[in-house]
Amino acid sequence: METQVLIVGAGPTGLMAANQLQRFGIDFILIDYKSGPTKESRAIAVTARSLEIYQQMGLSDTVVADGIMMNSFNLFSDGKAKAEVKIGEIGKGMTDFPYLLAYEQSQNEMLLYRNLKEKGAEVHWETTLVTLKEYQKSIVATVEKNNETFEIKAEYLIGCDGAKSPIRHQLGFNFHGGTYENRFFVADVIMDWQLPHNNLIIAPSNTNFVGFFPLKGERYFRVLGSLPRAYFHKEDIRFEDIEKEVIQTAGIPIVFEKTNWFSVYNLHHRCVDNFNKGRVFLAGDSAHIHSPAGGQGMNTGLQDAYNIAWKLAFVLKKTAKPDLLATYNEERLPFAKWLMTFTDRMFKLMTSDNWLVAWFRKHIALNLIAKIFTFGKIRPVIFRRVSQIWYSYNGKSLSYSNSRQELLFKAGDRLPYITDSHQEIPFYELFKEPVFHLLYLSNEALEEGIHLAAEETFPFPVKILRYPITPAWIGLGVEKPLFVLVRPDNYIAFLSDSFSVTEMENYLAPFFISLKSKK
Known part of the structure; x- marks a missing residue:
């Protein structure tokens, strides 16, 4: 069997990777040793950032309808309520999903699996990876099904095979950390x-x-x-x-x-020191495991898959250089390390049976947490962290800005969330297609020459959108026309006050194949 991408592991991360590759028209084979999707609930929470991915896929309405919105977060001690934190729409004005939603892992898996099948793909269940060999231009996996072995040849592999990851072990990835x-x-x-x-x-x-x-x-x-x-x-x-x-x-x-x-x-609580080796990329629990504090685990795996899938697609379609794949580790590893520290501190505070920590938790921490949540300015900050909408790739290789405006957003940030009274559809739904979008913020029409310049500059399809400079954008520092190049995963790639072919070509050159070289 041959394919472009082999995905090992059909949990939420692997299924998301398959769905994303399917959106880009990339051929894949997805295998898993299980007989079908997980039946146990396992992970529970779905963050706003994950819901935004589902929105882009046209699945968010199903998730919201079948999930449970949590009204409040309550801390009890000795049977008495020490704190009640009203959740409600705590993130209103920051996302179309400003609440905390319970939508367990089994539901996520069934939704993603059903979506794959409806679009003509399938999962090779009861199929186990035996060995893996990497060559200059391919990987060859020996797999077993029904006591028979056969080979799968692929250009790349995404390892989503969980915390015990045979792929991670076979290839000798470091996995630093410890056990509680x-x-x-x-x-x-x-x-x-x-x-x-x-x-x-x-x-x-x-x-x-x-x-x-x-x-x-x-x-x-x-x-x-x-x-x-x-x-x-x-x-x-x-x-x-x-x-x-x-x-x-x-x-x-x-x-x-x-x-x-x-x-x-x-x-x-463990994490690899690099998300890839050669043509193999790890994602989700195979790359990082940590406590369940904050409901971050499954969501982080979904974000990993979302990040690597579009990059593999562009390389496989010959519009990007293999160098683009190095940005996967550059962008996702820092978040994984931050998450380990964040969840470790939260978890130890809530679970430690050390007498001093227990005393601090009971007499100080619970009351302090309740007090913190009463501050109006703190609640949005906490929501941004827990929902994962705060994380930015600013300062990374794919993020570049040449705007002289005093903007409240940067290249590398998640695309700002905009609510305007004139909007007929949610702002994020303008960016559902699996392509780069060139967002032109201006009250004037885009010059015809820009369309032609864009066609001659970008080596891949780009959808151009014009959006007026509304009070919402003015509040974010946009005072005059601005060009915003938005990646397929809805993060900002490039910011500039004007469209310069030379400037754009210089931005694209390190990672994308120029149109001139194709001629």
Whole structure:
């Protein structure tokens, strides 16, 4: 079998990579050792940035309709509410998805899998990677299915094969980090209590920690927490064995009626020091694993796939040089490292059974968190972080600005979110096509010569959009015409007050194949 891209692992990251490659018309083969999509809920939260990807794919309405918007984030101690943080539309004015949405991993996988199938693609289930060899212009994978082995030849490979990643092991990627001392449990349960269903509850005690996250369905919750130490070395633990400790930790009367899934695990925090070797690229858990604090894991994997897919597509279509692929590691590795630090600090604060940390958490941290969330200026900052809309590729190789205006956005930033009363459709829906967009901000029509210059400059299709300089743009510092080149993943590539062919060619030269060289 031959293909352009082999994707190993059909979890959310691998399925997203396949969907993105499909949007760009790239041939791929997607394999997974499982028999089908994950049935357990596993990861829960979908961030605004991930929803914006789904919006670009035409799938966001389904996600929102089938998800659960969380009304509030509640901190409990000794059975008493120490803090209630109203979530609601905390990110209003920053995105079309200004809330916290629960849409579990199994739903994400089924949605992405269904979308692939509707467009004519399939996943090779029950297919296991055995060995991998890389050559100058290809990789060859030996895989096994139904006790038979065969080879798949591809130009590139995306490894989305999870935390234990055989690809990462075979190729000798470094995977720095460690393992948390405590053990943890996770359960999907139907339960009865007096608290609202669509609230997120976190309840740390002096020795343990437990959290409750609403799932789709009446009285259906994800329960996760630190395993009581008495059970650390026991095998075949059932959720029923620790129910009393869970209720005691929460301090809230609870009746657990049914357990649909239960698992005990060790939690790691590790990251590779490079996302690729040769023609192989890692994404998602195969490249970085961390605590579930903040609901960032699955979403980060989706962003990884979103980033590498368009770059592979442009290289495979011969409009970009292979050098473009180096920007994947340049852009995604810093975020993975930041995320490890961010989640590690949050998780240790909430789960540590060290007496000093437990005392600080109970008497200071919980009250401090509640106080912080009352400040109007802090809430948007927190939303931007948790939703991942804050992250920027500013200062990276693909980000360039030559504007003299005092803009409140930079090259490398996510495209600013604009709400104008005259808009008939959401602003981001103008950028749904899998191409670069040249956004011309001006109250005057674009000169005809610019269209011709663009055709003679860009080695790939570019959709040109004119948008007036409305009060929303003025508030962001746009006072006169501005050209904004927007990448296929809706990050800003280039900013300039005028369109100069020479300037644009100089920007494109390091990573893209010029039209002149093709003639």
